[in-house]
Every structure is written in structure tokens, then in C-alpha cells.
Amino acid sequence: MRRRLTLLIAGLVMGVAAVAGAASAADPRPEVALTIDKDQFQPSEIKVKANTPFTLVVTNKNAKAAEFESKDLRIEKVVPAGKTVNVLIRALKPGTYAFFDDFNKAASGRIVAE
Amino acid sequence: MGGTFVITLREGFEAALILGIVYTYLQKIGAERHYRYATRGGLLGVLASIALGVIVTALSGPLLDLGPDVIGLGVIFVAVVVLTWHGYWMRQHARAMKGDVQRQIDDAQATHRMWIIGVIAFTGVFREGAETVLFMWGLLTQATSTSGWASALGAVLGLVMAASLGWAIFRGGRYVSLQRFFGVTSIFLLLLAAGMFSTGIGRLEVMGFLPATPTAWDTTFLLDDHDFLGGFLNGLIGYRSRPSLLEAGSYLLYFIVAGTLLFRSGAASPRSHAPKDRIPTHAA
Numbered sequence: 001m002r003r004r005l006t007l008l009i010a011g012l013v014m015g016v017a018a019v020a021g022a023a024s025a026a027d028p029r030p031e032v033a034l035t036i037d038k039d040q041f042q043p044s045e046i047k048v049k050a051n052t053p054f055t056l057v058v059t060n061k062n063a064k065a066a067e068f069e070s071k072d073l074r075i076e077k078v079v080p081a082g083k084t085v086n087v088l089i090r091a092l093k094p095g096t097y098a099f100f101d102d103f104n105k106a107a108s109g110r111i112v113a114e
Numbered sequence: 115m116g117g118t119f120v121i122t123l124r125e126g127f128e129a130a131l132i133l134g135i136v137y138t139y140l141q142k143i144g145a146e147r148h149y150r151y152a153t154r155g156g157l158l159g160v161l162a163s164i165a166l167g168v169i170v171t172a173l174s175g176p177l178l179d180l181g182p183d184v185i186g187l188g189v190i191f192v193a194v195v196v197l198t199w200h201g202y203w204m205r206q207h208a209r210a211m212k213g214d215v216q217r218q219i220d221d222a223q224a225t226h227r228m229w230i231i232g233v234i235a236f237t238g239v240f241r242e243g244a245e246t247v248l249f250m251w252g253l254l255t256q257a258t259s260t261s262g263w264a265s266a267l268g269a270v271l272g273l274v275m276a277a278s279l280g281w282a283i284f285r286g287g288r289y290v291s292l293q294r295f296f297g298v299t300s301i302f303l304l305l306l307a308a309g310m311f312s313t314g315i316g317r318l319e320v321m322g323f324l325p326a327t328p329t330a331w332d333t334t335f336l337l338d339d340h341d342f343l344g345g346f347l348n349g350l351i352g353y354r355s356r357p358s359l360l361e362a363g364s365y366l367l368y369f370i371v372a373g374t375l376l377f378r379s380g381a382a383s384p385r386s387h388a389p390k391d392r393i394p395t396h397a398a
Contacts, residue, residue, distance in 0.1 A: 011188070052122040053322075062252075062254075063255055063256065064251075064252025064253065064255060064256055065171075065248040065249060065251065066252075067245070067249075071334070071356055072356060073320070073321070074316060074320050074356075075320055077183075078170065078182065078244075078245055078248055080170055080171040080178075080248060081171065081252060081255075083171065083174065083178065084174070084178075085178055085179055086176075086179040087179075088179075088321070088322060090320075090322060090326050091326075101247050102340075103120070103121070103252065105117055
């Protein structure tokens with residue numbers, strides 16, 4: 001069992017490295033900043049161009065972990081305290097997409113694609 | 115306090131459910147001495163969750179962006195495989211069980227690989243574990259004010275509640291016959307695995323490895339999968355209040371393929387039993 005688990009973990013680590021490498025190599029998509037501070041999203045409304053994939057750069061300035069989550073986008077992403085996480089967002093049709101912090105429901109915001 | 119309670123209960127429920135089932139399973143086949151496989155798997159899951167939680171807070175850049183997602187995906191698909199295999203095995207034995215209980219037990223012990231139980235326990239705990247660790251960690255560092263303490267307490271109670279449910283399954287499982295337990299659990303594992311498979315496909319979709327599909331339905335207004343009851347159904351049978359077409363389709367596909375595999379092989383058995391293919395209402 002131990003050997004199988006070791007193999008499994010090794011495989012996963014290699015997978016992560018491969019995907020991370022590929023992702024960092026090709027990425028000219030626009031970046032949009034989003035900050036979580038004092039239990040609020042800044043800005044709480046993000047305007048993006050419709051039909052264009054982009055990267056949401058989420059920085060958590062709180063002292064506790066947050067989970068960027070959007071049911072509209074089906075994204076769940078943990079952002080540890082003081083960390084920045086890039087969230088790849090696919091091309092969006094024009095419309096409004098709500099998001100919130102699953103660890104702190106008081107914080108919410110939305111992305112407006114137009 | 116109520117908010118954090120629901121979050122940890124939701125995160126811990128699936129793990130508790132799976133652990134409750136594997137311990138009951140071991141107890142049912144008289145393999146109490148093999149509890150250690152489930153215990154070690156579960157403990158390794160806890161350690162791995164803490165480790166990932168710590169690692170994630172230390173990482174940055176692409177590894178932080180994608181690492182947890184890829185690990186999460188790996189865990190999901192490994193879980194789908196072991197749960198399917200175990201469900202299949204149980205189904206076969208539920209059908210084939212003849213003779214006295216001791217023979218059934220001996221047979222079960224002789225033919226099932228116990229390390230699979232360990233892997234099931236591990237994936238069950240690790241799947242939502244790192245997230246829970248980070249969440250709890252954040253709460254505990256904030257537990258300096260009264261409201262902070264209340265939040266932390268709520269989260270701890272949520273985990274205690276989840277563990278109690280797992281324990282209740284274990285206790286309740288004793289009153290179910292071996293054959294019925296196998297029959298019911300194999301169906302239930304099928305639903306659980308279908309839900310996980312669909313979640314994994316959904317992650318691949320969001321990550322851009324699979325094409326984006328529109329929303330299949332939206333029943334959030336009726337039953338939100340983040341609420342108390344919706345969260346239970348999510349852990350239990352993979353209920354989603356707002357899945358994409360691909361997610362809903364993959365659930366159905368898994369269900370049909372794995373279901374056919376389970377039932378067709380069962381139908382080939384010369385002895386047919388009274389209907390016992392019901393969803394385990396007692397498990398909730």
C-alpha cells in the first residue's frame with residue numbers, strides 16, 4: 001500500500017509540474033486584479049470584455065484564508081492568507097456573474113462581461 | 115457561528131460517511147483486526163490535508179495556482195476508481211453469498227484486498243481535507259474576539275456533528291444484515307462515485323481541459339447544494355443545484371455504465387433475491 005501511495009503521489013507531483021509549466025509558458029491573456037481586504041472584495045464589481053478569456057489575480061490581504069467561489073462560473077479556489085492566486089476564467093458571454101467568499105459569506109461581488 | 119457550522123459540516127460529511135461505511139464494512143465481514151487499514155488511511159488523509167494546507171500557504175506562483183487543483187483532481191479520480199471497484203466487489207458478493215455467515219465472512223476476507231479500504235479512507239478524508247484545514251486555521255487565528263470564538267466553535271461543532279453522523283452510520287450498520295448491507299452500500303457507492311466523477315469532469319471543464327457547456331438546470335431556489343440539506347444530498351448522492359450539461363451528462367454516463375456493469379453481472383447469478391436495491395435512507 002505504501003509503495004502504491006508513493007507512486008501515486010509522485011505521479012501527482014509530476015502532473016502538477018507539467019501542467020504548471022505548460023500554463024506559465026503560454027499565457028498572454030489579460031489580467032484583472034481582485035483584492036480581498038477587511039472581509040470585502042475590492043472592487044466588488046469587475047468589468048471585463050465579453051468572449052475573451054482572462055486571468056483573475058486574486059490577492060487575499062486578510063489574515064485568514066478565503067475561498068473565491070462563483071456558482072455562475074463554477075469556480076472554487078482557496079486563497080490562503082496573504083497570498084495571490086491566479087484564477088483562469090474562460091471566455092464569458094455578455095452578462096453578470098456573481099462571486100463570493102465561501103469562507104466568509106459577507107464578502108461578495110460580481111463580474112460584468114460586456 | 116451558524117455559518118461556520120454549516121461549512122465544516124458540509125466539508126466533513128462526505129469523509130464521515132465514507133469512514134462510517136468502511137468501518138461498518140470491516141465489522142460486517144468480521145475483520146475488526148483490519149480496522150487499522152481504515153484508521154491509517156484516514157489518519158494519512160488528515161496528515162496529508164494538514165501538509166497540503168501548510169504547503170499551499172508556503173507556495174506561490176503557478177504551483178499555487180494549479181497545484182491544489184491538480185492534486186484535487188487526482189484524488190477525485192482515484193476515489194472514483196476505488197469506490198467503483200469496492201462497490202462492484204460488494205455487489206458481486208451480495209449476490210453470491212450463500213451458506214452460513216462464517217463462510218461468507220471467510221470468503222469476503224480472503225478475496226478482498228484490505229489496502230483498498232485504506233485508499234478509500236484516505237481519499238475520503240483528503241478530498242475536502244486541505245480546504246477544511248485552511249478554513250479552520252483562519253478561524254483559529256481570528257479567535258480573539260467573542261464573535262471570533264463563536265465562529266471557531268461553530269466550525270468545531272460542525273466537524274463534531276459530521277463525525278457523529280459517521281459514528282451513527284457505524285452503529286446503525288450493525289442492525290442491518292450482511293447481505294443487505296452489501297446490497298444497499300454497493301448502490302450507494304455507485305451514486306457517491308457518480309457524484310465524484312461528475313465533480314472531476316466539472317473541474318476539468320472549468321480548467322479549460324474540456325469545452326465549457328451551458329447550465330443544465332438551476333434548482334438553487336429550491337434546494338441549494340451549499341445549504342444544510344442540499345449539502346447532505348451533495349455528499350450523499352452528488353446532488354448539484356446548478357450543474358453544467360457536461361457535469362449532469364457525466365453523472366448520468368457514469369451511472370449507466372457502472373450501473374450496467376453492476377447489475378448485468380448480478381443478473382447472471384442463478385439466484386435472485388428479494389428487492390434490496392433501495393437507496394439507503396437510513397444512511398442520512
